[in-house]
Amino acid sequence: MKMNPMILLSIGIILMLAIPLYLVMASNNNEGNAAKINNGGGSGDVQKVVIGFKNFNYYPNTITVKAGKPVSISLDPSVTGCYRGFTIRDFGISKYLQTPQDTIMFTPTVPGTYRFSCSMGMGTGTLIVE
Numbered sequence: 001m002k003m004n005p006m007i008l009l010s011i012g013i014i015l016m017l018a019i020p021l022y023l024v025m026a027s028n029n030n031e032g033n034a035a036k037i038n039n040g041g042g043s044g045d046v047q048k049v050v051i052g053f054k055n056f057n058y059y060p061n062t063i064t065v066k067a068g069k070p071v072s073i074s075l076d077p078s079v080t081g082c083y084r085g086f087t088i089r090d091f092g093i094s095k096y097l098q099t100p101q102d103t104i105m106f107t108p109t110v111p112g113t114y115r116f117s118c119s120m121g122m123g124t125g126t127l128i129v130e
Contacts (some may be wrong), residue, residue, distance in 0.1 A: 053078040061125035085119025
């Protein structure tokens with residue numbers, strides 16, 4: 001049985017659109033990806049955050065820290081490509097973390113919810129400052 005070329009073309013186009021859409025939607029399923037940072041309780045303690053890569057996004061992609069205490073963010077070896085270019089626009093942070101030893105240090109002072117992303121905006125997450 002011969003298939004009409006237009007039908008084959010239509011099926012191909014639908015698949016080319018559906019597969020990336022599915023991958024984006026699957027990577028945005030973020031339930032259970034929240035992390036609360038344990039900073040040990042002292043007033044000068046650095047809140048250390050290590051972020052990895054899972055399901056085509058940062059993991060965890062929701063991070064909670066305390067206002068007024070220094071935060072150190074690093075990316076583990078699972079993070080590659082543009083995801084190593086880490087940005088928090090509201091804090092003026094944009095840094096390429098070439099190795100897992102590279103860190104971003106800052107002290108959030110205003111409680112709120114802030115977005116972070118990779119340099120291209122493909123990977124995203126939320127920083128909650130309490």
